[in-house]
Amino acid sequence: MLPNRPETGRLRDGPDLTQRPVDKGIIMAEALVPTREPRRTGATAPQEAGLLDLEDGDRQFVTALARGLQVLRAFRDASEMLGNREIAARTGLPKPTVSRLTHTLLSLGYLVHGQDGERYGLGPAVLALSAAFLRQNSFPQMAKPYLQDLATAVQAHVALGLLDGLHCVYVQLWRGKGQTITLSSEVGFHLPLACSVMGMATLAGMDEEQRGPLVERLRRESGAEWPALERTMQRCFAEVAEHGFCVGVGIWRPEINAVAAPIHSPGARGIFSVNVSGPAFLMTEAVLRRDTGPKLMETIARMRALGIVD
Structure with a gap:
């Protein structure tokens, strides 16, 4: 059973983060915001x-x-020094x-x-490794035309993420053709499991044997934030079980809303999820639940019909 919604009808998860001003025509999103680090114990990072x-x-x-x-x-970013x-x-x-x-x-x-x-930046040998990974894992390329169509249909930022420790890393992303408001994240961006709807969808798509150790690490590292995080996880797990996707309003940043779904591909290496995100003033909770989430599931159904996903 899902938790009661606020009287305003707007569901907000996670801690209250400070609002940032929105530039004209551009939302400054995840890649420009430092990742919230897990809680530290003693001097160990x-x-x-x-x-x-x-x-x-x-x-x-x-x-x-x-x-x-x-x-x-x-x-944390390919251009970082x-x-x-x-x-x-x-x-x-x-x-x-x-x-x-x-x-x-x-x-x-x-x-x-x-x-x-x-100072240092990532070198060409790292690029060679990433190219080898993509050659060995054809799923992102097979999903490309369908997720591009989705990005254009909803005029939003669509990312395919892969589990990487306690993060999801963007392996592919798309923006809608003709889209006028864009987010600044790029391929390689890491999104924390603990404070992103993509992370929640990724966890929801795992079996208990896979999920248990990750949840235990999140519990240890979140400290006093664990009760709120646990409630968010339970809600998102219930939504994925019922609808196939879960909704995040202000989970990552107050000005960014998103919907995400776990996705499984036969023979794919790793655990994937798809995230559709955009500015909160356009992608309200109602829009995400009524329009964006169902379109995401229609896209996954198209791929399933062709055997691209399970």
Whole structure:
């Protein structure tokens, strides 16, 4: 049974985040807003805490390799430039360790120097890895024409996301043809499970064996916010079970509303979900439930009829 709605009829999930002014004709969305980090315990940063959990008791676990990959994952946007101090802050790794890792990754082409010679950006070797992934996983390409049609039909931002730890990462995205108001996120953007409707849909699409460990990590890291997060998850799980999609009003940003659905493809590698988002003054809760969500499900049904999705 779904929780009672506010008397205004507008459902708001998650903490009350500060409103930002809207630029003329452009909504500044997820990619320009720093990701809300999980709650920290002591001096251990979130990524380092996850590394320690994996390392514990596993003799096959190569810590040096994991730390190098942590450095690459510290980059939240393909165009972002970071110095060793910033990377150390994001990963929880000691700065001398970060310095050695960035030197190694620079030598191998996974990082490149910025113009100042002090900061780093992602290098071409990372692009080669992402291209190899897309070649091996044909589902995003098969879904492309259908999700582009959806973006045009609803005149909104449509993203195909893939589970990545406690985030969903955009692997493809589309904007409606002729769309005049756009969001600024790009491929590679990471959206937290804990405060996004795409994250809620992703969790809802898993079986309990897959979902349980992630929910437990969210419970540990959310701290005092866990009761509110748990209520949001329960609502979204119920909506996905009943309608196939769930609605988010202000879950990620107050000025952005969205609808999302889990999606499964035969033979696809990973757990996918589709997110349709736009400015709150256009994509109201009523519009999402009455129009956008059903159109999303119609698109998934078209792909299912052709065997592209289960």
